Amino acid sequence: MVHSTAAARAARLADEVAGLIENAAALDGPAARIRQLADRVLPGGATRDIASGVPLGHPLHPVLVALPIGSWTAASYLDLTGGDRTAARRLVALGIATAVPAAVTGVNDWLSTADAERRVGLVHAALNHAALIAYGASWIARRHGRHAKGVLLSLAGLVLTSGAGWLGGHLAFALGVGVDTTAFQQLPSEWTDAADESDLTEGAPICAEVGGVPVLLLRTTNGASTDTTNGVSTGGIIAMADRCTHRGGALHEGEVRDGCITCPLHGSRFASDGSVQRGPATRPQPTLQVRVTGGRIQVRRPHEPRALRNNPVGS
Structure with a gap:
């Protein structure tokens, strides 16, 4: 004692x-x-x-x-x-x-x-x-x-x-320096409404709150397309965690160029699949599956057996 x-x-x-x-x-x-x-x-x-x-x-x-x-x-x-x-x-x-x-x-x-x-x-x-x-x-x-x-x-x-x-x-x-700032965010595992498809214009990202977590939505191509992994229309839309994995910058406020988005806080650059194209970020952005149904954009996260994400955390 x-x-x-x-x-x-x-x-x-x-x-x-x-x-x-x-x-x-x-x-x-x-x-x-x-x-x-x-x-x-x-x-x-x-x-x-x-x-x-x-x-x-x-x-x-x-x-x-x-x-x-x-x-x-x-x-x-x-x-x-x-x-x-x-x-x-x-x-x-x-x-x-x-x-x-x-x-x-x-x-x-x-x-x-x-x-x-x-x-x-x-x-x-x-x-x-x-x-x-x-x-x-x-x-x-x-x-x-x-x-x-x-x-x-x-x-x-x-x-x-x-x-x-x-x-x-x-x-x-x-203090969390060096830790992936999205590590404890819980994105939905079921299809969840995020925004109306009409809210998006090509190349202009928006932020939608999905289950208390900010999610970046971005239309990268004209017209509808089909996601070969789940056979549904994606409308050429990508979705990823809006909070930058490096220091938590709001990605939807960053510049979009050549299919990549740059964090406005420290300049980290991410491709549409979330991979890091330029630091200082080292961890990729979590991405979500997307579908468009009835004019509504819906998202869900891929299966992810990470125990520390069980408790939902927003922005």
Whole structure:
């Protein structure tokens, strides 16, 4: 019981600290200046897409951070157990080298955050950079034969990395940064009225609420067509979740060009089948089956055995 109480207090304290950071408006000025600098340093286009993790289908940053964390943790293990000093020094160096691409992808993701998420991300990055400095100093000390100093600096770096890691988890699991924003939306499994067919004009998307969830409707071709998967008229209409999977932008407010729609918030581009054509989004837009009957557009989601969608969530 004592252990449980202490753990609960520690968790509550950590949440309180995170809350203070979330509300620290004083961080907005430095964040804005760093954002301007990062925007100039990080080129757009394919580079940003790769840094976001578009080819991977998930954010790349969480994958890369495992490399420096694992290397530095292993180095400390060797230090504390009297292991090979040369191996420990090399692990510190490996952590430093792999921390650079991890930092670049982290900054790239941070550029599309705002308010509380941006503040927490800034402190998360600051702790990681402080850890990188500590590990750099540790490597230098080890290279010059000052092993004890190198070990102490590594331990300091590990403490900083642990704090940064906790904030990284808070960003993802408490604030939802990097999470598909449609993950908990429950779209109808049965044919459901969405709008009147006359409401649509070609190339002009609209937003219809279907079962409490905003759905984008778009006519992409002239005249009626037939969906070969269910043999019904679709009227050349596509339907997908209106909330962008990246940061929740309203897609129906975006530009339609060449059969693709661009999110007005951060420029993610999606094809008519929901696939990502340009980041920073990494997850595709959920699409719905469409039919037109009696002049009414009806939609339903494909079969989807995802338990976390059982509780309906709207916009």
